[in-house]
Amino acid sequence: MxxxxxxxxxTGNTGAGTAHYTAYARTWDIAVPGKPVVHCSNDPLLGGDPGKMNPEDLLLSALSACHMLWYLHYASEAGLIVTRYNDTPVAVAEVGKGGAGRFVSAQLRPVIGLxxxxxxxxxxxxxxxxxQVCFIARxxxxxxxYAAAYEIGG
Incomplete structure (x- = not known):
């Protein structure tokens, strides 16, 4: 385990707490002991700060990073030498009645140097x-x- x-x-109490819907900011900090603080906000479509990470950004990034780390692990076991790995993943979300949303798909699009x-x-x-093994994907x-592209050499 x-x-x-x-x-x-x-961090979004602007002085009136949650007295009404527009009285507060949708901002917070993620603080994990011994690690840099991550300043976050709601999705900009919902009034958040576009310069800060939002929960959707964090989930997609975690999914991509988990895949990358397992890819590097399996590549090293297979004797496959990876020299670069860059991903630009895309997730699709839908918003239902009442504003409830969910991800409906994600595509990882790594460009891998070999x-x-x-x-x-x-x-x-x-x-x-x-x-089958990535905590996040499972x-x-x-x-x-996955829509990977490969670059050989260099």
Whole structure:
């Protein structure tokens, strides 16, 4: 068993608390002991600060990072030398009646640098094993697809 902790502190009291809907800011800090504080806000579509991370950003980033870390692990086990890994994942969300939303899909789109002589079939096959082990991917209830591109050498 693994246990994770965090501290989420609302920073949006502008003086009147939650006296009414527009009286407060949708901002908070994530503070994990021993790590830098992350300043967050609501999605800009819901009045949040576009310069700060929102829960949707954090979930998509966690999904991508988890996939990347398992990819690097499996690549090293397979003797596949990865020299670069950059992902620009995209998630699609829908908003239902009453404002309730949910993710309906995500696509990871990594561009992976591989050493000369890399086995591209193995490089691709690794992606399809990760959903079985990644904590985040195993925890979401929407489909996650992969559209990887590879660059050989350099």
């Amino acid at each position: 693994h246990e994770y902790t965090s501290r989420v502190v609302w 050493a000369l002589g890399a086995d591209l079939a193995e490089a691709e096959a690794i992606h399809h094993r990760i959903h 925890s979401v209830n929407f489909p996650v697809t």
